[in-house]
Amino acid sequence: MTNFNIKEHLQACRSKEETFKALVTLSKNLPRLSEEEKTDENKVKGCESAVWLIEATMDGKRHFKADSDAKLMRGVLVALLSLVEGKTIAEIQAMDLKAELTELNLSSYLTSSRTNGVLSIIKKLTSC
Amino acid sequence: MTFDPLSIRSSFPILNQMAHGHSLAYLDNAATTQKPLCVLDAIQDYYRNTNANVHRGAHFLSVRATNQFEGARDTIARFINAPTQSHVIWTKGTTEAINMVTYGLEHLLEKNDEILITSLEHHANLVPWQQLASRTGAVLRILPLEANGQWKAECESYFTQKTRIFAATQVSNAIGVSTPLQTMLSLAKEQGAMTLVDGAQVVAHYPVDVETLDCDFYVFSGHKMYGPTGIGVLYGKIPALEALTPYQTGGEMVRKVSYQATEFNDLPYRLEAGTPNIEGAIGLAAACNFLTEQDRPALLAWEQSLATYTYKRLKSEKSIILYSPETNTTLVSLSVSNIHTMDLNAYLDSQGIGVRSGSHCAQPLMTELGIEGTLRASFACYNTIEEANRFCDVLIEAIDILGDE
Ligand SMILES: Cc1ncc(COP(=O)(O)O)c(C=O)c1O
Numbered sequence: 001m002t003n004f005n006i007k008e009h010l011q012a013c014r015s016k017e018e019t020f021k022a023l024v025t026l027s028k029n030l031p032r033l034s035e036e037e038k039t040d041e042n043k044v045k046g047c048e049s050a051v052w053l054i055e056a057t058m059d060g061k062r063h064f065k066a067d068s069d070a071k072l073m074r075g076v077l078v079a080l081l082s083l084v085e086g087k088t089i090a091e092i093q094a095m096d097l098k099a100e101l102t103e104l105n106l107s108s109y110l111t112s113s114r115t116n117g118v119l120s121i122i123k124k125l126t127s128c
Numbered sequence: 129m130t131f132d133p134l135s136i137r138s139s140f141p142i143l144n145q146m147a148h149g150h151s152l153a154y155l156d157n158a159a160t161t162q163k164p165l166c167v168l169d170a171i172q173d174y175y176r177n178t179n180a181n182v183h184r185g186a187h188f189l190s191v192r193a194t195n196q197f198e199g200a201r202d203t204i205a206r207f208i209n210a211p212t213q214s215h216v217i218w219t220k221g222t223t224e225a226i227n228m229v230t231y232g233l234e235h236l237l238e239k240n241d242e243i244l245i246t247s248l249e250h251h252a253n254l255v256p257w258q259q260l261a262s263r264t265g266a267v268l269r270i271l272p273l274e275a276n277g278q279w280k281a282e283c284e285s286y287f288t289q290k291t292r293i294f295a296a297t298q299v300s301n302a303i304g305v306s307t308p309l310q311t312m313l314s315l316a317k318e319q320g321a322m323t324l325v326d327g328a329q330v331v332a333h334y335p336v337d338v339e340t341l342d343c344d345f346y347v348f349s350g351h352k353m354y355g356p357t358g359i360g361v362l363y364g365k366i367p368a369l370e371a372l373t374p375y376q377t378g379g380e381m382v383r384k385v386s387y388q389a390t391e392f393n394d395l396p397y398r399l400e401a402g403t404p405n406i407e408g409a410i411g412l413a414a415a416c417n418f419l420t421e422q423d424r425p426a427l428l429a430w431e432q433s434l435a436t437y438t439y440k441r442l443k444s445e446k447s448i449i450l451y452s453p454e455t456n457t458t459l460v461s462l463s464v465s466n467i468h469t470m471d472l473n474a475y476l477d478s479q480g481i482g483v484r485s486g487s488h489c490a491q492p493l494m495t496e497l498g499i500e501g502t503l504r505a506s507f508a509c510y511n512t513i514e515e516a517n518r519f520c521d522v523l524i525e526a527i528d529i530l531g532d533e
Pocket of ligand 1: 158223253301489
């Protein structure tokens with residue numbers, strides 16, 4: 001799925017149920033991590049579901065791999081990573097990721113940081 | 129069944145609303161219950177007609193506020209069958225009540241003394257004891273009850289001469305089982321241990337009689353029994369309460385103060401420093417009256433029938449694993465193989481159904497069960513069979529949507 005499609009797919013959702021189903025569909029596009037990659041070090045703290053995030057910078061551009069044991073979170077990760085993949089740290093830090101997620105109808109995943117930890121993921125995406 | 133939840137529902141206007149385009153089904157009552165109109169009215173009425181600080185000013189409103197506040201204490205005492213109101217200490221809730229005990233008893237504990245709790249405790253009845261143990265060098269031991277609450281033969285050996293304190297929940301919030309409380313309390317008392325019972329999950333459903341239980345402390349929260357948040361109760365036997373060092377000091381709890389020393393007030397005031405949560409106490413008394421006016425056995429039978437009905441409907445689904453018992457409980461706790469409870473929770477929410485998923489503040493229990501968490505639907509008197517059916521239908525739908533890879 002291209003970034004444009006992801007955006008269109010999520011923005012077309014008119015209800016919580018539609019967003020739920022869209023995230024389930026998106027989740028299928030996330031390449032899963034191997035068990036060796038799911039280390040404690042790669043784990044994002046503060047998420048109720050387990051989330052792993054791996055970052056590698058090449059030629060100044062950041063590339064991400066991520067996984068979760070919860071499907072919706074994998075869908076959110078697909079959306080979130082599509083926003084930041086291949087960008088420089090400066091570019092990512094200049095973005096308002098919360099606003100971008102809100103535009104994708106995902107604001108409810110931001111509010112309850114205690115239960116899903118998307119805010120912790122954003123923090124990790126934007127830290128050096 | 130003669131009980132009619134629809135008539136009681138009219139006392140809970142909050143239930144009558146839409147959530148994400150569906151009618152709201154509130155099935156998270158073990159976390160907190162909704163409040164009936166009489167509780168809301170009591171709080172409003174207090175602020176409209178009575179508000180003043182208690183135990184202080186000698187004026188019209190202060191006397192009225194003090195009377196209502198102390199009257200509320202009396203209502204609580206009768207509600208749990210405590211002999212007098214001096215046995216009832218106001219707290220913020222269960223958590224604060226347990227902390228008052230763990231700090232208050234610190235001076236009695238020595239290195240290698242044992243604190244015994246069960247394997248079914250909420251973190252509120254675990255972490256404060258663990259911290260007390262680490263402060264004093266006492267040993268925290270865990271009584272290994274079966275996950276269905278049942279007694280194992282080896283359990284008896286955990287009660288020894290060294291057991292100074294025994295603390296246990298009466299009903300598990302995570303999996304809804306009742307613990308063998310009487311057996312445990314007698315064994316603890318035989319060894320001369322002090323006893324604390326966590327009644328947080330009990331008060332909304334079952335009658336409480338602290339005299340019959342004969343424990344040293346009994347604790348609960350108002351918000352789980354149709355009362356307001358921020359108010360709860362520490363019941364204690366008088367010698368037990370007197371053994372507690374006040375964990376907060378200041379105004380209200382003193383009799384005589386000089387720069388050199390302070391003489392503390394009598395019970396219950398000795399343990400209540402500062403201006404209390406007056407509205408909370410009055411609201412909680414209104415919640416007790418609300419419950420006392422109901423046919424409580426009928427309410428309990430209704431809540432249990434909802435849980436049993438749900439259990440029976442779900443037990444034939446092969447991907448569902450149930451952790452709560454089939455009968456004698458007011459909640460259903462489950463997990464689904466290969467699907468995260470958070471995902472199920474989100475779909476239920478999208479359909480207007482409010483439940484809870486996760487470890488339910490009982491991580492060691494979840495570890496023992498070998499799971500990350502459960503999905504819990506917990507019932508109160510105002511829930512209906514339609515809501516139980518919707519929960520089952522939507523859950524099965526969610527499994528369908530989430531199950532395919
Ligand atoms: C069994 C049990 N104990 C203690 C507590 C803590 O209660 P509170 O958060 O009201 O202090 C709860 C509430 O979740 C509970 O279910």
